[in-house]
Amino acid sequence: MGHIELSPTVAFSRRTVLKTSLVAGGGLMLGLRLPGLARGAEAAAVFVPNAFVKIEPSGTITLIMPNAEVGQGIFTSAAMLLAEELEVGLDQVQLQAAPPDLLRYTDPSLGDQATGGSASIRGDWMRLRQAGATARVMLITAAAKQWKVDPASCHAEHGAVLHTPTGRSLPYGAVAAAAATLPVPTDVPLKAPADFKLIGTNAKRLDTPSKVNGTAIYGIDAKLPGMKIGTVAISPVNGGKLASMNEAAARAIPGVRDVLKLDDIAVAVIGDHMWAAKQGLERLAVVWEGGPNRAVTTGSIIAAMDKASQSSGVVAKKEGDAEGAIKAAATSLSAIYELPFLSHAPMEPVNCLLHVRADGAEVWVGTQVPVRAQNAVAKMTGLKPETIVINNLYCGAAFGRRLDIDSIEIAAGFAKQVAYPVKLIWTREEDTQHDYYRPYYYDRVAAGLDSSGKLMGWTHRVTGSSVMARWAPSAFKNGLDPDAVEGAADTPYEVPATLVDYVRAEPEGLNTGWWRGVGPTHNVFVVESFVDELAAAAKQDPVAFRRAMLQKNPRALAVLSLAAEKAGWGTALPSGHGRGVEVQFAFGTYIATVMEVEVTRQGEILPRRAVVAVDCGTVVNPDTVRAQIEGGMILGLGTALYNEITLANGRVEQSNFHDYRTLRMNEAPKIEVYPIRNNEKPGGIGETGTVAAAPSLGNAIFAATGRRLRRLPFGNQLQAS
Amino acid sequence: MFSLSINGQTQQVDVPADMPLLWVLRDVLGMTGTKFGCGIAQCGACTVHLGGAAVRSCLLPVSGIGDQPIVTIEAVGDSPTGAKVQHAWLDKEVVQCGYCQSGQIMSATALLNQTPKPTDADIDSAMSGNICRCGTYVRIREAIHAAASA
Numbered sequence: 001m002g003h004i005e006l007s008p009t010v011a012f013s014r015r016t017v018l019k020t021s022l023v024a025g026g027g028l029m030l031g032l033r034l035p036g037l038a039r040g041a042e043a044a045a046v047f048v049p050n051a052f053v054k055i056e057p058s059g060t061i062t063l064i065m066p067n068a069e070v071g072q073g074i075f076t077s078a079a080m081l082l083a084e085e086l087e088v089g090l091d092q093v094q095l096q097a098a099p100p101d102l103l104r105y106t107d108p109s110l111g112d113q114a115t116g117g118s119a120s121i122r123g124d125w126m127r128l129r130q131a132g133a134t135a136r137v138m139l140i141t142a143a144a145k146q147w148k149v150d151p152a153s154c155h156a157e158h159g160a161v162l163h164t165p166t167g168r169s170l171p172y173g174a175v176a177a178a179a180a181t182l183p184v185p186t187d188v189p190l191k192a193p194a195d196f197k198l199i200g201t202n203a204k205r206l207d208t209p210s211k212v213n214g215t216a217i218y219g220i221d222a223k224l225p226g227m228k229i230g231t232v233a234i235s236p237v238n239g240g241k242l243a244s245m246n247e248a249a250a251r252a253i254p255g256v257r258d259v260l261k262l263d264d265i266a267v268a269v270i271g272d273h274m275w276a277a278k279q280g281l282e283r284l285a286v287v288w289e290g291g292p293n294r295a296v297t298t299g300s301i302i303a304a305m306d307k308a309s310q311s312s313g314v315v316a317k318k319e320g321d322a323e324g325a326i327k328a329a330a331t332s333l334s335a336i337y338e339l340p341f342l343s344h345a346p347m348e349p350v351n352c353l354l355h356v357r358a359d360g361a362e363v364w365v366g367t368q369v370p371v372r373a374q375n376a377v378a379k380m381t382g383l384k385p386e387t388i389v390i391n392n393l394y395c396g397a398a399f400g401r402r403l404d405i406d407s408i409e410i411a412a413g414f415a416k417q418v419a420y421p422v423k424l425i426w427t428r429e430e431d432t433q434h435d436y437y438r439p440y441y442y443d444r445v446a447a448g449l450d451s452s453g454k455l456m457g458w459t460h461r462v463t464g465s466s467v468m469a470r471w472a473p474s475a476f477k478n479g480l481d482p483d484a485v486e487g488a489a490d491t492p493y494e495v496p497a498t499l500v501d502y503v504r505a506e507p508e509g510l511n512t513g514w515w516r517g518v519g520p521t522h523n524v525f526v527v528e529s530f531v532d533e534l535a536a537a538a539k540q541d542p543v544a545f546r547r548a549m550l551q552k553n554p555r556a557l558a559v560l561s562l563a564a565e566k567a568g569w570g571t572a573l574p575s576g577h578g579r580g581v582e583v584q585f586a587f588g589t590y591i592a593t594v595m596e597v598e599v600t601r602q603g604e605i606l607p608r609r610a611v612v613a614v615d616c617g618t619v620v621n622p623d624t625v626r627a628q629i630e631g632g633m634i635l636g637l638g639t640a641l642y643n644e645i646t647l648a649n650g651r652v653e654q655s656n657f658h659d660y661r662t663l664r665m666n667e668a669p670k671i672e673v674y675p676i677r678n679n680e681k682p683g684g685i686g687e688t689g690t691v692a693a694a695p696s697l698g699n700a701i702f703a704a705t706g707r708r709l710r711r712l713p714f715g716n717q718l719q720a721s
Numbered sequence: 722m723f724s725l726s727i728n729g730q731t732q733q734v735d736v737p738a739d740m741p742l743l744w745v746l747r748d749v750l751g752m753t754g755t756k757f758g759c760g761i762a763q764c765g766a767c768t769v770h771l772g773g774a775a776v777r778s779c780l781l782p783v784s785g786i787g788d789q790p791i792v793t794i795e796a797v798g799d800s801p802t803g804a805k806v807q808h809a810w811l812d813k814e815v816v817q818c819g820y821c822q823s824g825q826i827m828s829a830t831a832l833l834n835q836t837p838k839p840t841d842a843d844i845d846s847a848m849s850g851n852i853c854r855c856g857t858y859v860r861i862r863e864a865i866h867a868a869a870s871a
Contacts (some may be wrong), residue, residue, distance in 0.1 A: 631858065
């Protein structure tokens, strides 16, 4: 051996991959098998009862993954849901990424074939178990027919049907052809939670073995015979145009093959390798005309938002007379909170490999939206979508970046100009400066307390870009972006009078997009920080103040109590340290966090320990839940401390990891995760840790220093004073 | 033409002298386990071993390598330390998206080769050049300690 053939996103069983790689050692080449169109109709003998299960007479069991694997572990958790009901072991299955197909793979809660909003498990929970159970019933029926026995006397176990009284067994492959001829039953009953074998266990991730030995194939790793590699420059000012370039100088670099333009908005240099392309692009010395946004600065955007935020917006929630209650209150407070533009900065810069022919195209890319990717290539090439094959590969993270298809459109615009396959890779600088950024938010909050310190009225006006209006216009109704107010209009607290409204204010000069944690990452910071301000104004303990408003919300109360207990809330800390608390209900999951921070005399902010209690209902893989909270928290802390995208002269000022920092090993706090287990509906988990980071850290900083920081990132705000 | 010793094999490559090893590995030799993250030695995704030391291949010109042996993620598991690190990574379920993990494993293996029983401070010092946007640091630390005592 030494050559294994992997279709692009197939994760083989752990044992196979490890063994193969150890034997193969060094220059292991992975052949990319082309799935899809070229292969024609599948043989009738293959059992494909639904969109998610395929069993071949050879015994090969393939599970089709409706969601993209961006690091959140969904390939493993989705496989667990299918395997639980199909009665197969995770060591018996191959996984394959779903092709673009809205009819079969639309996420039930997102209304699109998309991976986002921490929605995957919630969308898959019923449909994948049903798919597995339906397939199992058909396989049992086929075996029972062959044996001429009552199907009720048979059961399935580890990829085989057993006739319980006699102990006879038939592997699934042996009955696949017969099962394929049977009608597909409906309403197959699902297992009771007590009977779960896989769901709720710490099953090992199926993609991990290939990710520790270099064999996993991400979008950027795809290759084809005759492929060239290109890199892209887009106008640094949004809306700017190409003025001039030195094509001859670029072509003089050894290995440069082509210099391409795309409608004066982007250029690409194509070479034998990325080094030639990068060198060529430098020598190209592109000059851009600034266009209408050439004077935009972050300051001008914020000034416009401040102005917009002074008029009332579209009402997202109104209960009682909040403004009246605040006016009548014994104590009233108001504040402005600001959150910056953010880049996603996934470790794998955006990229796309395409081979565009006259009759169709093949595309290799890691995307959260395969149908949108297909349509993007169709739009740019004029090809019919059904002639475009999308091979969806592992994503080197996404954080929402790969919910947009701008980089795929641009790549297609270049690839259609050449006959050879071409992989377009953005440099980190290009990736940082041409993102679809998390919007800047400018939030006004106000509240009133009665003489006993009880919250009587609460108003929250969100001002910011509507990602929804661009990305899913049908969900943007009557001027209200439900994402922009998520976590604001649905806090866990009981408040006598509430008014939440939304002012849409689109920034000039950049595009906005989804960023990990979406609405809640923004709003929970504002809400939980301001609740902390109210607790201080009421001279109450922050945990006790929250508890009083959670008396009718037992799950929120339980996570708060657990986090406080585990963190030793109220016990003494060294000077310069402080603890901050936050509570959230987001993506169907309850979380409470107690963050401990040290603030040095020089004003450095050092997160030391995070204690997180989580109730996400039924848990598919507890270790994945823990991992997502740990990792999401680290991303959220680094972002809260360091990250902002700013504009000067219409250009993004940050360019790479030196000025768009990530938390590093030496800065990472201890993180403890305490689950509450129950059989409630599963909640989302992938974004929750990120949501929890900034509010708990901000409140801890207040506890440590008495300083309330209302603008992210916290960065050096304590050092400046 | 440069002659490189990569994973115990000699490879002849006809590339410009200033071409970084990263692109030689990925685009000329087809060894895509070593990753491109930043291109300016800020992220560590491109880490390989050069003469046993962890180095960033994105800024290492091929002309500066000479006869020093190169080991990449594709072969790090052939050494006892590398194999221990890979197994610890699996046991502790370190990986999320995995894109930075080739570099993390190369840095961790170099650390353990030099310091078989590293302290937390040793880990901070050796691993702080490798960033992980998924935030797997908690488990990377655990896995290094586990590999050290395996």
